[in-house]
Amino acid sequence: MTWWSRFWGRNELERDLDLELQFHITARISALRNDGLNEDEARRQVRQEFGGIEQVKEQCRDARGTRWLESTMQDLRYSLRTLRKSPMFTVVAVLTLALGIGANIAIFSLVDAVILKYLPVERPGELVQLQYRTPDTSSESRTFANPVWEQVRDHEDVFAAAFAWSNKDQLYFTQGGMIRPANGLWVSGRFFSALGLNAAMGRLISDSDDRRGCPAVAVLSYGFWQDHFGGEKSVIGSTLSLRSRAFEVVGVAPRRFFGMEVGDKFDLAMPICAKAIFDTTKFQLDDRNFLWLNVGGRVHPKMSETQLKSQLRTISIGMFIPPDASPAERQYLSKMALTAIPAGSGTSRLRSQFSQPLQILMTVVGLVLLIACANLGSLALARTVTRGKEFAVRKALGASHTRLIRQLLTEYILVSSGGALLGALLARWSGALLVRMISTAQNSVFLDLSLDRRIIGFVLAGAGLTPLLFGLLPALHSTRVSLSSSMKGNQSSEAGRSLHFHVRRWIVGSQVALSLILLVVAGLLLRSFVKLVTLDIGFDRNNVLLVHTDLQAAKIPVDRQAATYEEIESRLSALPGVLSVGRSMITPISGDLGMNTTVRTEWTKPSTAQRDFGRWSDADKKFVVYQDWISPGYLPTLRMRLLAGRNFTRADIGSSRTVAIVNQTFARRFFPGLNPIGRAYSEGAAPVTSVEVVGLVEDSKYLSLREENLPTAFLPHEPSDLADRDTLELRTAIPPSRLIVPVLTAVAEVNRAIPLESHTLADQVNDSLVQERLLAVLSGFFGALALILAIIGLYGTFSYLVAQRQKEFGVRMALGAEPISILALVMRDVITVLCAGLAAGILISLATTRVLQQMLFGLTPRDATTMFLAASVLSAVALLAGYIPARRAMREDPMTTLRQQ
């Protein structure tokens, strides 16, 4: 019989064995009786000769070779029975682990999706992305102009396939008379083939689609096809109107492909050559200053890294130099060299944003799990002591230490597996919630959180390692059970007991330490977040609706701009619920880079600042000033306070004198100690403009909430080439979202072709705090969770310890000790443990919270107030948890106690 059939047929084999041995014994007895012995003597002799029948059976069982599996099955059955018999322990353990492991799985899924996962393309390990470094900066740049990309493309030797793609391009398409936004992705001809993707329907963009002068074709993403076209086959060959141009739909991309950027998904893919269709004044495909393409390639499998590096260096030569470059430009540009970085997991702004927060969160949930394990460890230890008799009996029957330990670990593994499964379910449910938390009003995040090997491995590791974490010590302790004292009914020997007490105190002490660290971290992050949210940002963000317009898409000529905007503004101010309307090119905290220039005044050192290919040198940074072009309604709408001078009026628009309103920081830097009103400054270089200051406004945030106040100049809005995508700000008396539809209607009445996008200013500002919010909310939640777990652990342990010492207390009180002294005795114990834990926790916190530096605002990592608060909360809670059992102890009547023992 094979090993497997021996295992399954073991019941039959047992019967077999029994019969066989019985036959032997009976035959021998008969033989002996024939020799003249009587029944009893014969039996006795046979027993002597044969040996113990059970032992023989055991040996035959060993010979079968299936023992280890059989004993594992035995352990499992026994463990299940034991767990069923103590439902309280099982339920508490499974729930605690579900929370602890579940939290870890949830955060790890995020880490996996954002940082670790490969793109769903063919052989992602072979993909690289190109980048280059400009000589005088230290950062790498990853966007290329089209002429440079075309040179890479034509170098077929370096890559098995080279491809290019653009960043997300906000497009508008018309469907059912409504203008809707869509995420566009411009790709090169070999993009899809290089990634090894096949169309879900129709065909994908191919090489022949990407030649100059190509027809306008588009490929839909799978999700877009389902959402907007109902998954109908008829969409192939139909026409899509994008920004008023017609594109033919030729196919649908595969289901799981969302683009190259993790966290975003594209709706439409179009060939790069088709971008020429949207050319207005410049030829975007030939413009070397228009950086919009990412370039990647699939490396030949046989090519080594050094080979790739040198190949790239070779082809870099001359690549960036336009034919009409000056010698100075030529020299500068010849120093640019290409390098490659792995691109198998795509690019991700999300990754750079959330790498650190996610690492912090993984540590936080790791600590929560440790605290949960500490609780379970205490619980398991207590149970081991209660079951002392059971272990004693088993040892007497011949169970080895290993066997006992193995069986206990099986119990814990069962509990952990249950907890891990439940935790995985919890993680799945909370996955959607987490993604929503990292989404912003403007950028909803799309993440593929589905199970993959890594997550499954993580779950298995959790189920396998946690039982060791909390169960090894109790399991080892079970073997120390003294046989004789257990049989007599004592819980355990004196030595065992004191060890047990010490161990439990250590466990509780470490729980206190871990909880303190967690509370400090949560406290720091929460307080930072609160500080950011309550920061005085210089304007009133509430009840302001932002409406982003795109006159260029509606093909409104420059000379009609001013009139169009005026009409829109007057219609909007007439809407019920609108208090005032403003207009500006840039809105605060928009995530854009903003507009800046350099400024000189008589009171600052003259600068010869020049924009050297897009980057300021450090010396010139002092003279950089940020700008915005606004309408007269802007400042009042945002409730920004004018401190001196006046606001713009309509007369300022289009006047020959250039005027500006500056903020306090500007005035301090460029007109130190003076009243800036009426004074002039020079702006820009070739041509230099002289600007007169007519107003002084208070400082407000421009790019981000964390910035030091930037010197800002506000200028009146002029119609120009750049001024066709303004944002309107509406201060509303009613919740802004209720005005979206009236606004859309009002603008449509002016010109139906103008696409709009709206969100509130409050949302825009809050969006910039998405990492801080995530950290604050989650660390607060897990901190509270850890605190609850710690309280339970503390209360449980001290209750137990007090109950164990009840006899001692009884004797003390009977001998005349005051009840208060009993209380003091217990509380002294509690306080010792608490202080030890707090000390350890504080030391570790001081050493490690430095890593949080970047995420904090207005606090240092070693902030004393936060630590003090955390320690106070924890102490209060711990003292209460210890006080309740202590009070019980001192209230016990000593006579009752002694009688019971």
Add this chain to the structure above:
Amino acid sequence: MPDSSPKSDLPQGTLDLLILKVIAVQPVHGYAIAQRLQQISGEVVQVPGGSLYPALHRLENRGFVKSDWKETETGRDAKFYRLMHKGRSHLEAQTANWRRLAEAVGVILNLAEEGTR
């Protein structure tokens, strides 16, 4: 009957060899193997049940012998073991080894005797 000559404890490999040899003669059940070994060796080799049956089961697991339940002459059911092909080759190989070893040991023992004379 308890016997006066010293019993020898057999190492496991040797026991396997003897069992296989007995089975090779004809298919037999466990009790018969014990009996035969005792008889043939003149009461020198006595195998207690505790060694015999585990050895038999081990041999069966290794595929050297195969067991079937059959009726004995007395009409009772017993588990008979018969030798398989694999077992036969093993028996032949081990027998050859044993003979070689016994010869070598004998030569060495004889040598030592002469040296002390």
